[in-house]
Amino acid sequence: MTYAVEVIGLTKTYSDVTAVDNVSFKLEADKIYGLLGSNGAGKTTIMHMLTAQQFETSGTLRVFGEHPYENNHVLPQVCFIKESQKYPDNYNVRDVLAIAAELYPNWDQSFAMSLVEAFQLPLKRNMKKLSRGMLSSVGILIGLASRAPLTIFDEPYLGLDAEKRQLFYDRLLEDYAEHPRTILLSTHLIDEVGTMLEHVLLIHRGRLLLDEETDSLRGRAFSVSGPAAVVDRFTAGRTIIDRQQLGGLVTASILNDAGAASGQSEAESLGLTVAPVSLQQLTVYYTRLHNRDASSNKGAEQ
Numbered sequence: 561m562t563y564a565v566e567v568i569g570l571t572k573t574y575s576d577v578t579a580v581d582n583v584s585f586k587l588e589a590d591k592i593y594g595l596l597g598s599n600g601a602g603k604t605t606i607m608h609m610l611t612a613q614q615f616e617t618s619g620t621l622r623v624f625g626e627h628p629y630e631n632n633h634v635l636p637q638v639c640f641i642k643e644s645q646k647y648p649d650n651y652n653v654r655d656v657l658a659i660a661a662e663l664y665p666n667w668d669q670s671f672a673m674s675l676v677e678a679f680q681l682p683l684k685r686n687m688k689k690l691s692r693g694m695l696s697s698v699g700i701l702i703g704l705a706s707r708a709p710l711t712i713f714d715e716p717y718l719g720l721d722a723e724k725r726q727l728f729y730d731r732l733l734e735d736y737a738e739h740p741r742t743i744l745l746s747t748h749l750i751d752e753v754g755t756m757l758e759h760v761l762l763i764h765r766g767r768l769l770l771d772e773e774t775d776s777l778r779g780r781a782f783s784v785s786g787p788a789a790v791v792d793r794f795t796a797g798r799t800i801i802d803r804q805q806l807g808g809l810v811t812a813s814i815l816n817d818a819g820a821a822s823g824q825s826e827a828e829s830l831g832l833t834v835a836p837v838s839l840q841q842l843t844v845y846y847t848r849l850h851n852r853d854a855s856s857n858k859g860a861e862q
Contacts, residue, residue, distance in 0.1 A: 562625045564589050564710050564742035565610060569619035572605050579605045581766035582619070589709070590740035592756055594747065594774075596843050597763035603746045604643070606763070607712055610744075611640040623710065636665055639708035641699040643715040647687040653698060654683040657705075664706035671735065672705035678727060692719030700728050704735055712744045725749070729756060754839035764847050774839065781837040781845075783813040784827045794827055801837065801845040813837045 565587035572580040580602045587593055595603050608614040609621060612628040612635065621627060628634045647656055653676075661667045676683060679697040682690075690698070696718050703711050717725045733756055736743065747753055760777055762770035770777065781801055784791055791810040795803075799815040816823050824834045 563587060563622070564624060565744075566622045566625075567606075567610075567619060570606070570609065570616055570621060571618045572602075572609060572614065573617045578766055580609070580616075583763070583766070583768045584619075585761055585768060585771050587710075587742055587744065589742055591758050592736065592743045592745065593759045593761060594745055594750070594753065594757035595761050595763065596747070596750060598847070601763040602766040603763050604714060607640060607714055607744070607746065610710075611635075611638055611712065613640075636663065637709045638712070639664060639703055639706040639710070640712045641703040641714065641716050643718060645695065645699045647695075647698075649686065649688040652684050652686050653681050653690075656687065656698060656702070657683075660702045660706065664708055666707035666709075666739075668705050668707055671707075672701060675701040675705060675731065678731070679724065693721070693724065694719075696720050697724065704731055707735075707739050707741065710742045710744070712746075714746045715748065716745075717749075725752065729753065732756070750840040750843060751838050757839070760839070760843075762843050762846060764850055767850075769846050769850055770843070777842055778836060778839065779816065781813055781815050781842060782824055782827075783811055783835045783837050784832040785809065785811040785835070786830070786832040790830055790832060794830055794832060802841060813841055 563586045568584045570580055570583045571578065583602075583606065595606070597603050605614065609616050610623060610628065612630070615629070623634050624637060626634050628638065657672055661669060661672075679701065681694060681697055681701070687695070687698075696716060697720065700716050703713055703716065717728060720728070729752070732743070745753060745757070754774070757774050760770055760772055760774050761768065784794060786809065788805060788808055788810040791812050795812050795814055801813040801815060803810065803812045827834050
C-alpha cells in the first residue's frame with residue numbers, strides 16, 4: 561500500500577532543542593485525521609516537514625511514496641493552509657484565488673465561488689485590509705476548493721465566529737463525501753471537530769502519544785453521574801480521568817478497564833447516569849499521564 565504520508569523515526573532538532581522526537585505514523589488515503597496537542601508540542605514543525613518547508617534532522621519522510629522537497633510530482637498534490645497564512649499586500653481576494661487555481665490541478669472554480677458567497681468575501685478588497693476572520697475564510701476556501709489529495713489545515717479558523725466555524729465543518733464534510741482525500745486537521749477546538757475525525761494523532765513535547773482510530777479511543781472511557789456515595793462506590797479501584805462535584809452530586813470519568821458492556825451495565829444497575837467521554841477529555845488525560853510518567857522517571861534517575 562502507498563500511503564498519503566509515511567514517516568519513520570522523524571526527528572527535528574534546533575541546536576539543543578528537540579522539537580520532534582522519533583515520531584512514526586502513516587496516513588492512509590481518503591481519511592480525516594486530527595493532529596492534536598498543546599502549543600509547542602511539535603505539530604506545526606511536523607506539518608512544515610511534510611510540506612517541504614523544513615528539513616528533517618533524521619528519519620524517513622515520504623508523501624505519496626516520495627520525499628516532497630522540490631518534488632514537482634508531490635507538491636501540487638499537497639495544500640497546506642497555515643494558521644497565519646501570508647499574502648502579498650497588493651493582492652486582492654480575486655488575485656489570490658486566481659493564483660490558487662494555477663497551483664492546484666484539482667481546483668474547482670465553481671465550488672470556490674460558492675464558498676466566496678457563503679463566507680461573504682469581498683473579491684475586490686486588498687488582502688491587507690481584510691479582518692482576521694476574513695483572512696481565515698480565504699485560507700479555508702483555498703484548502704477546500706483545491707481538492708488536493710493531501711490537504712492540511714493548521715488552526716484554520718482564527719477570528720471566525722461559531723457560525724462561520726460550523727460553516728467550515730459542514731462544507732468540509734459535504735465536499736469530502738463527494739471528493740474523498742486525506743485531510744490533516746490541526747486544532748485546539750477538539751470537541752468541535754471530534755465527530756468528524758476518523759483517526760487521532762496526539763503529539764506532546766515532540767513525541768507521539770496516541771495514534772489511534774477515534775471510535776476505538778472514545779470507547780476507552782465513559783462518565784457516570786449520580787449521588788457522591790454511589791459514584792465513589794462504583795469508581796473504587798478504577799482509573800479516574802476526571803471528577804467533578806456539585807453539592808451531593810458527582811460526575812466521574814473513568815477508563816473502561818472492565819470493558820464497555822460490563823462497566824456501563826454495572827453503573828446503570830446502580831442507578832447512575834452513563835455518558836460518553838469527550839475526545840478532549842481523553843487527550844488531556846493522556847497528556848497528563850505522560851507528564852506524570854516523565855516526572856516519575858526523572859525523579860528515579862535523580
